[in-house]
Amino acid sequence: MPTDRPLAPGTVRILRAVVDAVRPRGHGFDQPIDDDVMRDVQAFFPFLPPALRFGLPLGLRLVEFGPPLFVRRWTRFTSMPLPDAQAYIAGFAHAGGLRSALYLGLRTLVFLAFYQHPDVLRGMGIDWQGRAIEQTARRAALLGPHVG
Numbered sequence: 001m002p003t004d005r006p007l008a009p010g011t012v013r014i015l016r017a018v019v020d021a022v023r024p025r026g027h028g029f030d031q032p033i034d035d036d037v038m039r040d041v042q043a044f045f046p047f048l049p050p051a052l053r054f055g056l057p058l059g060l061r062l063v064e065f066g067p068p069l070f071v072r073r074w075t076r077f078t079s080m081p082l083p084d085a086q087a088y089i090a091g092f093a094h095a096g097g098l099r100s101a102l103y104l105g106l107r108t109l110v111f112l113a114f115y116q117h118p119d120v121l122r123g124m125g126i127d128w129q130g131r132a133i134e135q136t137a138r139r140a141a142l143l144g145p146h147v148g
Helices: 009-022 034-047 050-065 082-094 097-115 118-123 128-146
Strands: none
Touching: 009 034, 009 050, 009 082, 009 097, 034 050, 034 097, 050 097, 082 097, 097 118
């Protein structure tokens, strides 16, 4: 059962740094929508299975405090310059085990929120509602003579 309990401020800070590092950039994807992506990820969080609602904040702490362990840098993830943060978090994808699963989960949440944003859809030339209307009219025209 979803709860409306907000994420802790530290968790939100780390999540924002993950969004900054993971979301697509360049090639027309540089819309200023990080706040919207954050809102959508946080809105989806209560609907995750209970184990993920508990584990994801712990995983975000691993991301935050992992640089000394994983890349031998005495800094926190949220203090890294963007290119370094992007390389660090992308390294989780190839690490195997829980770090790969954590990266995949975080990237999935960010991509879902990012690619469903109206500005991104418009930038990619996608109009789901317009396509649905067009396809419904096409089906009606094709079936019209046969419906009786």
